[in-house]
Amino acid sequence: MSVKLALLALLETEPMYGYQLRVEFEGRTGSTWPLNVGQVYTTLTRLERDGLVEPAAGDEQQDAGGQDEDGRSQQRYRLTDAGRDEVAAWFTTPVSRTQPARDELAIKVALAVTVPGVDVGTLIQRQRTASMAALQDYTRLKRRAGESDGDLAWSLVLDSLVFAAEAEIRWLDHCEARVRRAARERATTRPAAAEQQTARSQEAGR
Amino acid sequence: MSPVLRLDTVTRVHGSGETEVQALRGISFSAHAGELVAVMGPSGSGKSTLLTIAGGLDSPTAGTVTVEGTDLGSLGQAGRARMRRTSIGYVFQGFNLVPALTAAENVALPRELDGESARRARAAALAALEEVGIADLADRFPDDMSGGQQQRVAIARAVVGSRRLILADEPTGALDSETGEEVLRLLRARCDAGAAGVLVTHEARHAAWADRVVFLRDGVVVDESGSAPVERLLDEEPAL
Numbered sequence: 001m002s003v004k005l006a007l008l009a010l011l012e013t014e015p016m017y018g019y020q021l022r023v024e025f026e027g028r029t030g031s032t033w034p035l036n037v038g039q040v041y042t043t044l045t046r047l048e049r050d051g052l053v054e055p056a057a058g059d060e061q062q063d064a065g066g067q068d069e070d071g072r073s074q075q076r077y078r079l080t081d082a083g084r085d086e087v088a089a090w091f092t093t094p095v096s097r098t099q100p101a102r103d104e105l106a107i108k109v110a111l112a113v114t115v116p117g118v119d120v121g122t123l124i125q126r127q128r129t130a131s132m133a134a135l136q137d138y139t140r141l142k143r144r145a146g147e148s149d150g151d152l153a154w155s156l157v158l159d160s161l162v163f164a165a166e167a168e169i170r171w172l173d174h175c176e177a178r179v180r181r182a183a184r185e186r187a188t189t190r191p192a193a194a195e196q197q198t199a200r201s202q203e204a205g206r
Numbered sequence: 207m208s209p210v211l212r213l214d215t216v217t218r219v220h221g222s223g224e225t226e227v228q229a230l231r232g233i234s235f236s237a238h239a240g241e242l243v244a245v246m247g248p249s250g251s252g253k254s255t256l257l258t259i260a261g262g263l264d265s266p267t268a269g270t271v272t273v274e275g276t277d278l279g280s281l282g283q284a285g286r287a288r289m290r291r292t293s294i295g296y297v298f299q300g301f302n303l304v305p306a307l308t309a310a311e312n313v314a315l316p317r318e319l320d321g322e323s324a325r326r327a328r329a330a331a332l333a334a335l336e337e338v339g340i341a342d343l344a345d346r347f348p349d350d351m352s353g354g355q356q357q358r359v360a361i362a363r364a365v366v367g368s369r370r371l372i373l374a375d376e377p378t379g380a381l382d383s384e385t386g387e388e389v390l391r392l393l394r395a396r397c398d399a400g401a402a403g404v405l406v407t408h409e410a411r412h413a414a415w416a417d418r419v420v421f422l423r424d425g426v427v428v429d430e431s432g433s434a435p436v437e438r439l440l441d442e443e444p445a446l
Binding site: 125128129130131132133135136138139143162163165166169170173177 | 409411419430
């Protein structure tokens with residue numbers, strides 16, 4: 001997702017300056033996805049070009065497109081009608097689940113079970129311990145979150161991280177069980193294979 | 207500081223000969239005051255056996271279990287039962303409340319069995335119910351309560367008096383995710399107030415409330431996960 005929709009949604013509350021949008025975004029998501037202020041300004045410029053936001057009335061004559069020392073626009077932005085429609089559409093449409101994002105862990109495990117000489121059990125165990133530590137950290141942060149609206153927003157973001165980490169750990173447990181079962185099955189078929197091997201080498205020795 | 211609970215190279219063998227099953231193989235493990243430890247593992251990993259042994263409901267085949275400095279193995283049947291009433295609180299997945307008793311009576315029961323007067327036991331029970339936030343339900347019967355409320359009663363029963371060891375076996379198993387979280391919040395609060403807690407669960411999300419998570423596989427501890435104090439976590443610069 002681009003930050004575009006998040007910024008538009010924040011402007012639904014009231015007209016805001018660029019830096020203010022950044023503060024509000026991070027306040028609600030607990031700095032989980034840090035926003036770079038430059039990114040905010042570029043996005044605002046694009047949104048203005050597309051007719052989704054416009055300089056807030058009253059700020060124009062005052063600042064007359066004035067810029068601060070960093071060359072940043074000192075004006076507040078507000079939603080246009082088109083921008084408001086865009087926000088409404090975002091909130092009423094489900095997020096699309098297109099192609100899954102590339103998942104390093106899934107790829108790693110898939111390769112580990114096929115590349116010879118990898119200790120898959122240890123790999124899974126280490127990953128699970130690391131994911132568990134992350135899950136513990138999120139839970140501690142969650143315990144700190146209070147009851148205000150801003151805290152509710154952040155706490156729900158933390159819940160999302162918690163559930164994702166939990167799913168990862170469950171998947172790792174599942175991988176471990178399947179890998180062990182596969183190893184057991186190999187072990188029961190191996191003695192027969194070993195016998196054949198011995199028979200063959202004896203044949204060759206003769 | 208000496209731990210509230212200590213298991214020293216504990217082995218538990220069920221059956222013998224062909225059908226012999228080693229549920230625990232030389233496990234050492236401890237829980238200190240103020241600490242919540244989660245034990246995770248698939249079914250058959252030995253986690254429930256570990257908890258019943260820690261609670262004196264079962265005895266190890268080898269090794270020692272020490273609660274509040276007392277070796278459970280050195281006690282007789284009666285001594286162990288007394289330990290369970292006075293030092294060890296147990297929370298089960300199925301709540302295990304007595305249906306014919308009210309919430310307050312259920313909580314007061316272990317105190318009364320221990321010889322405390324009915325009046326004093328009730329006062330202690332009401333204080334414990336207050337602590338878990340359901341003082342107003344003291345005179346309700348279990349059947350007239352929701353699962354979450356019943357589990358709160360069970361927690362109150364586990365903590366009533368001055369018991370410092372709380373053992374919880376899948377306490378959130380029968381509850382929805384939000385109610386389950388409330389139960390963990392209570393256990394956590396009790397540990398923060400100085401109790402030692404051991405939580406057996408197969409849900410990572412619940413184990414994450416613990417200070418330490420111990421992973422069991424086939425009766426042995428395969429790994430342990432602790433985590434940095436949250437202060438340090440917040441001070442760290444976010445990775446970009």
